Amino acid sequence: MKIAKQFRWEGAHRLPNHKGNCRNLHGHSYKMTIELKGMLNEEGMVVDFADLKALINPLIEAWDHATLVAEGDEDLINVLNTLGSKYFVLPYNSTSENLCQFVIDFIIKDGYSFLIKNSISEIRVLIRETDTCYAELERSVILSEEEIPNSAYSVVNI
Numbered sequence: 001m002k003i004a005k006q007f008r009w010e011g012a013h014r015l016p017n018h019k020g021n022c023r024n025l026h027g028h029s030y031k032m033t034i035e036l037k038g039m040l041n042e043e044g045m046v047v048d049f050a051d052l053k054a055l056i057n058p059l060i061e062a063w064d065h066a067t068l069v070a071e072g073d074e075d076l077i078n079v080l081n082t083l084g085s086k087y088f089v090l091p092y093n094s095t096s097e098n099l100c101q102f103v104i105d106f107i108i109k110d111g112y113s114f115l116i117k118n119s120i121s122e123i124r125v126l127i128r129e130t131d132t133c134y135a136e137l138e139r140s141v142i143l144s145e146e147e148i149p150n151s152a153y154s155v156v157n158i
């Protein structure tokens, strides 16, 4: 069984080495769908939507009305510091593809106990920058037989 929840935020970004328009600072009304696959629990749920919202909300609060900056884009970071403007540094360019990667890594790291508790076997993240463009990433979450705390999950790109 799969469930999905949608999130949205307003954000600015740029791709500093892009040859086209994306090198300019600009904004998007981002829309994100997070889909989780797992078994139904005794309440007839894969997960409680409120628990998923609570897990993802810190990220949305950090990104909403912020500029997503690539690590090393010192020119932009200096400007944002001068303006006292909210920003969030990513370890790579702020493409939709990389944002999907970041969100899945965030869920695996900060949502580890949430994934275990709900026996989630698959995560899919879809991020839409515009009405016509999106990126999507899926990962399997496999519980090992050893059940070793903090290392019971291995993550496989599919």
Ligand SMILES: [Zn+2]
Binding pocket: 013, 022, 026, 027, 028, 129
């Ligand atoms: Zn853009």
